[in-house]
Amino acid sequence: MERIKVAVDIDGILADFCYQFCNKVNEIYGIKKIYHNYDAPHWDLYKWYDELEKVHIDKVLEEIYKDNHFWETIPVLQINNSGIELLKYIIKFREDIHITFLSSRDGIDVLLQTCKWLSRVLGENTSNYNVVITNEKIDYIKNNKIKYFIDDKLQTALEASEHCIVFKPKYLYNQISKDDSYVLGRLREGNLEEFLLYVLDEVGMKFSDIYWFFEYYRNKK
Numbered sequence: 251m252e253r254i255k256v257a258v259d260i261d262g263i264l265a266d267f268c269y270q271f272c273n274k275v276n277e278i279y280g281i282k283k284i285y286h287n288y289d290a291p292h293w294d295l296y297k298w299y300d301e302l303e304k305v306h307i308d309k310v311l312e313e314i315y316k317d318n319h320f321w322e323t324i325p326v327l328q329i330n331n332s333g334i335e336l337l338k339y340i341i342k343f344r345e346d347i348h349i350t351f352l353s354s355r356d357g358i359d360v361l362l363q364t365c366k367w368l369s370r371v372l373g374e375n376t377s378n379y380n381v382v383i384t385n386e387k388i389d390y391i392k393n394n395k396i397k398y399f400i401d402d403k404l405q406t407a408l409e410a411s412e413h414c415i416v417f418k419p420k421y422l423y424n425q426i427s428k429d430d431s432y433v434l435g436r437l438r439e440g441n442l443e444e445f446l447l448y449v450l451d452e453v454g455m456k457f458s459d460i461y462w463f464f465e466y467y468r469n470k471k
């Protein structure tokens with residue numbers, strides 16, 4: 251059986267990178283401003299703090315690079331909790347779908363930290379997914395015939411639409427403007443849950459397959 255190949259970005263989709271970054275800034279400079287991925291004002295984090303110069307942000311990035319727990323202790327992006335539950339279901343039960351976590355993060359032991367974090371968040375069932383750390387996400391998607399992909403970075407989402415169906419959650423820093431070019435119909439706006447439901451629908455999901463999922467969330471409310 252040919253498995254459907256799905257790629258999922260980590261920061262801004264599963265993990266609240268912005269929160270962890272702001273925490274680091276607070277640790278170093280004592281500035282208590284916290285952004286989350288959904289309310290950070292700009293993609294360029296050099297523009298987040300009026301009180302800090304480029305050299306200060308560079309210092310933060312350097313400290314992050316040297317920190318061998320930064321990526322391991324990053325908080326889950328709470329607004330995507332239901333999507334993460336659905337991801338756990340796919341990893342545990344759907345042998346027709348293969349997930350690749352595709353990230354461009356950087357730092358000491360970044361792959362090890364990321365794998366530890368994923369197995370903590372998603373459960374120990376690690377045989378159904380792989381983790382790829384690369385700055386060349388588009389090449390990876392092309393060369394590995396990824397069919398569905400979700401990423402919060404606008405430029406990556408636009409370019410990926412040349413090769414697959416791509417979802418982009420709608421945050422302040424990644425709005426599509428009229429000058430952006432992408433393949434019509436291939437770039438969609440939606441969060442992790444909407445993305446995974448779309449993929450499941452494409453592979454012929456029956457509602458009864460994931461009935462428990464909706465029950466679980468109904469009972470939680």
Ligand SMILES: [Mg+2]
Nearest residue numbers: 259261262402
């Ligand atoms: Mg991201």
